[in-house]
Amino acid sequence: MxxxxxxxxxxxxxxxxxxxxxxxxxxxxxxxxxxxxxxxxxxxxxxxxxxxxQKPELKRTESANDSTEKIRFEDMHLKVGHKMYLTLAAYAQKHGDSSNSFATSMIGYVPDSTLIVTMPASGQLAGAPFVEGDQINVRLIAGQNAYKFSAYVDKIIKVPFKFLHLSFPQNIQGQSFRKSRRIKCNYQATISEESIPINIMDLSIYGAGINSTLPLGTPGSVVTLSFTISVDDKEIPLSIKAIIKPAKKNNRKDQKIISLGLEFTEMKPDQVFALRHLIYQEIVEHPENEI
Known part of the structure; x- marks a missing residue:
């Protein structure tokens, strides 16, 4: 060392x-x-x-065929209050994921000097408080892009309120979201026509993979899928028309499980927006859940 x-x-x-x-x-x-x-x-x-x-130089991870232009901080078009997710680099390196991420919001920045963010809620920091000098990984979404970069905790301010001074981002990586991006999940939902309870196992803005113990109908028929999602700590109820796709039966612990797909149809703009925001948020907070 x-x-x-x-x-x-x-x-x-x-x-x-x-x-x-x-x-x-x-x-x-x-x-x-x-x-x-x-x-x-x-x-x-x-x-x-x-x-x-000695504090190491921040390194950029590049693929062998990476020929993209360097992303500037200003290119992300962030505004005060923009949500970000912080992960201790040491934790991510040890566990190989970003499951222990902390939500924070941007307060402001001074170009080439400092990025100022709120201190994550004290409940999130139990057992893993930030200290000055920590290297952290930062993830966020803006528009239809996901961004990530590394930074250091330069200063912790506690008075008059708690916030962090992070080193200004140098090597920012960005990635556009594919329209068909899908996430693993486990939402409790209902087929409204018959009040049949189901589990949503994966989700995209185009459809869902579900498990049910009861038959829902014949392939090609239309049902209404009702469930609630959480976006930015706000509960949003959704009721979406969907076309039943061919089913597959499985036996689990002496219980017959019907696995099938639903293709969303007649979606309203606010439903598309809510689902897209949920999927982007989940990929940023828990990238291991992307399918």
Whole structure:
């Protein structure tokens, strides 16, 4: 590991330590997040040289055939209040996903200097608080594009209200959404005509894959699918006409399960918008759920 010296003056009493500390033998002597309570504790560190891992340069992940132009921050056309999702880079690297992401909103930015976002709700941070120096992965959606970039927590402000200063994004990656994008899910729903309860197992703006214990009708017939989705913490009830596609029967724990597809039809613009927003949101928050 690449270590650089740390001076005792860089350690602030009463604030979480922003890095792991090591001795000359590369042995860890203190963990990131530890709070020094007295000056005597800090002075004890001056007896022998102490070090921390040098902050690595942010790297851009590119595919072999990536020939896209560099995306500027301004190209995303973000406004105050735009929602973003933060994941500790160390967590994502260890677990290989973004399931432990924290919702935040943009307060503002100074070009090439800082990106300012709200502190995620305290309930989200249980067991994994941010400290200065943390590297984080940021995901967001804007228009019909998904964006992601890496940044560092440069400063944590707690008064008069809590917010984070992040290092200004340098390497932004963007991807356009395909119209047919589909997500894995598990929504409780109802076929309204017969009040038949079903489970929605996957979803797109064009249709859904469902499981049912009761027959819904013949392929080609039209039913009404009713369910509720949550978009930006708002509950939105949907009632959508759908065409039944051919079914497949499975036996699960002595119970017959009918798996089939529904093709949405006669959708209203607000229903399309709500579903598209849900799917984009889910892909950004939980990219592992994309099919």
């Amino acid at each position: 690449n270590l650089i010296p740390v001076q005792a003056a860089e350690i602030t009493i009463g604030r979480p330590l922003p890095w792991d500390l090591f001795d000359q033998a590369h042995q860890q002597i203190q963990q990131r997040g530890y709070v020094f309570k007295t000056m005597d504790e800090v002075k004890q560190l001056e007896e022998t040289p102490i070090f921390r891992i």
